[in-house]
Amino acid sequence: MEVIMGDIIELEYGGVREWASHSGHLPATLQEGILRYLDKGIPPGHFLTAVITNNLFDAVSHADKNSLEALPDIVKFFYNHTPSSCWGSEEKMLKWQRSATGGLSHV
Template identity: 40%
Template sequence: MPTYDYSRLPANMRGGMQRYLEQGLRPGGCLTAILANDLLGAVGRADETTLAGLWSICAFIHSHAPGNAYGSYEAVDEWCKAGGINRGEEA
């Protein structure tokens, strides 16, 4: 299983991103919108910290997330159904 340096993300996004990628747990509305490539939805849900870190969040996703884990709401739904990277393994 790959390991990621979540410290590159804003602190308020680290747990949600880790649970999403590793376990397929659906993140909050803003991170879901970011993962789904919904800029207007993401900005409309983001707090100031997330807005300031939007570039680093997108760079992290582009550099580290599997290609089938993001890009549309359907991709996010499928990633959650699949159980993330762990795919049902004990965490």
């Protein structure tokens, strides 16, 4: 279930912005990429792709300072607040992106 408030999508699990405001550890530069990926299956940048596909080496290699500091919190967010079908491997990510559901917007 989702509620659209303006251009901010708040998902049943609390939404990226709400979670970020409480944790204080999610760089603003990553929030839109996470939202687009979760909601529509739109591919994120290299760093988030590496995180989502469980590739620690690539995640660390592509992270800027803020993203690297936020890495544990980003992983916790995906693990605790998103469907396991959208993260964990390249296959899961590709299936999430290619599915007829188009991400959470059609779950």
